[in-house]
Amino acid sequence: MAEEKKESLHAGAVEIEKAIKEYYPETDPLVLKKLEEWKKLKFGLLVHWAPSSQWGIVESWSLCSEDEEWCKRKIEDYCEYKKQYENLMTTFNPVKFDPAKWAEAAKDAGMKYFVFTTKHHDGFCMFDTKFTDYKITSNRCPFHKNRNANITKVLFEEFRKRDFMIGVYFSKPDWHSDYYWWRRFATPDRNVNYDISKYPDRWQKFVEFTHNQIEELMTDYGRIDILWLDGCWVRKYTEKELEEERKKSNFNIYRIQNQDINMPLLVKKARTKQPGLIVVDRAVPGIYQNYLTPENQIPDEHLPYPWETCMPMTPSWSYEPGLEYKSTRKLIHSLIQIVARGGNFLLGIGAKPDGDFEDSAYQRLKEIGNWIKINGEAIYNSSPLYPYQEGKIYFTEVSDKINYMFYLIDENESVLPEKIILNKFIPKKASLISILGEHQKPSWIIRKNQTIIYLPEEIRYNSNHKFAITFKIINP
Template structure:
């Protein structure tokens, strides 16, 4: 049974055998009184804020249809948005698959061209520093070998454990690795039924498998719950406690506090970083965040002939995220063959080529000191400030005053720049604009 029950049994045992000494780490409740941290340490999250850029991967048997993962399953969704109505009753312009057909796609799923090393190498080529993969989405299909459901990759013609292969490949390629796990499960018959204890036990068991069977896991990326009561239907403190115990230093996103419709629960459940979806996050240097955005078709899983973001759009999104204090988690949806679509792979490599030249202005930096605006944004590292100028048609920029003394200004890689610093403002001028990407200007400050 779930951790709460185990802990209650432990206390019953202690009433009889009071000579046993138990350390705080043996308790499974996430409670301030027991000393369990709700969030990771600054040291644990440092790699994440330095990384700037990661790969999100949504994949499963639904790729056989080209429809959206989970959301194209045409069935009632218990306890969810739109009153749980099936997609066919809503005005959605999406490819839909009948529930029975959708739930049996796994019997045809055989991505024989899947190569975890190719995916990891592509992420490296793109300049990405970590990968997050969908272990289980809302449709309930598990992309890993699990003892708690037959609806998993082991029972497809492919059979291989995708999570295992990706975790090992990411370690070989020096990438951090995270797993996405949906608390929603529209396939499981016990989901939000009765007191939800049967489904919760299933969920705890699967998360325990993921955090115990695949070596180091750097991120667990949750999604929102269905319409429910966070306090009554879910035991989030016990879940957080189990996660922190099994994977010390792991990063947990903020969606353990999110219900369908994006209603937020108690702040203590907000985890280690925020996750704005399909948009750039706000300027927030005081708390880590990560924008998750799709590369093609406004769809998370593979969509044939989907319109893809241009290279300048991708670069602009990444720069905007980092200048705001966040990361970009850029999503790709692999094809049913197991390959990432060649044109999407090419776009990722183009991003990587750009980052080979300009990466030092984004990786291992902090946002600011100048707040982003229509003009662009800034990052900083040591005594250097990088201005990522988006809109300054006259090659002139006036910014708020800066306490640190500027000693020089120059264009990054090419061209010259000049500055004038006063108590009222900082003025920057330069010779010519880059019409495709942002201009990058380096301000060097005194020690």
């Protein structure tokens, strides 16, 4: 299978058309203030991790009966499979887990915010919840005796020490909860497996369970900046919306119903505990999606509202041995493209069962960090600058007087071009142009409504700019 196709299926990518179609502006001044702070950060880390990492499989989805190639089960008997899957907590003992190591590697990479999967769809909690024993701190889990047993808490503490914004990833569906997947019935797809209109009391217990767990995370884990909710099918639908969803749903996903978890009350309680909390009810159009999250994709143009591309380093969000990592070049180019179009880049890593990242992940983080140390001033606190892109050139600005141009260097481009020609971007005649990380300055002219920048020979042939070179334009 081609990498692009595998990646799209494997990650369950949200279609770009759906992800960017509707945005409902926030009105809470504290949320708006925090959104502006978040927009300046540009680069974040998302980590998926759970006991299923011991099997090296895609997160959660093999429990679901939707028949997709990327989440096939190795055991034919579903009941036996689910039993063994949920029993993985009894052997999960990530003794190499070092939260400070993760945080320091992310800081050195130039990342500024951190989102952690406190609970994915399988329902296993990586925090010390009081509302289920299916958790990392259960006495059934050997890691519960470790001083870092409350993984979410120690991670947030370490990242917060390094001035990161903190985000809670939380799955709205919970495939372990008997209030969501009732053991009385089979589980044909990702949705709740009973008729909510027939059993409203059971559904209300699930709503209370969800609210209680989020309240724990908002209360006992320090300052939280982002509540990043996944599982867009758990939402309130109108009858018209339900009809439309049922018409377009495929064979694998057909038990769609109104799964209202009372988002207004949930958000109100969360923001009472965490004023100004950014809420991302992703892929659910409405006022509780404070920024949009196209998954595994970069929009083709500048978007005028807050958004974030979330993308894993490999084709999978979770740890799966043997998967190919995206090159550092691709990751840096993605960061530049996203920032130039007004977004943030949330880069995903799947942790291994021993509690560490693979060496390839650390290598990518280090190389990105080395590039950002030179070029970061053109990334952080920046805004898109018209014309946003000309071929391999992308533009940002930090003020009217300070503009930046990124030239993306191809893998086999060992010699930089003699000159760069711009047709849409014309600096003022007295502007000063320099190259970040270089003492030599390029010469430039305006001729026939074109900007022509000439690169010094030494930089062309002996450039330390392996992935992208950044020009700084200071306007008079």
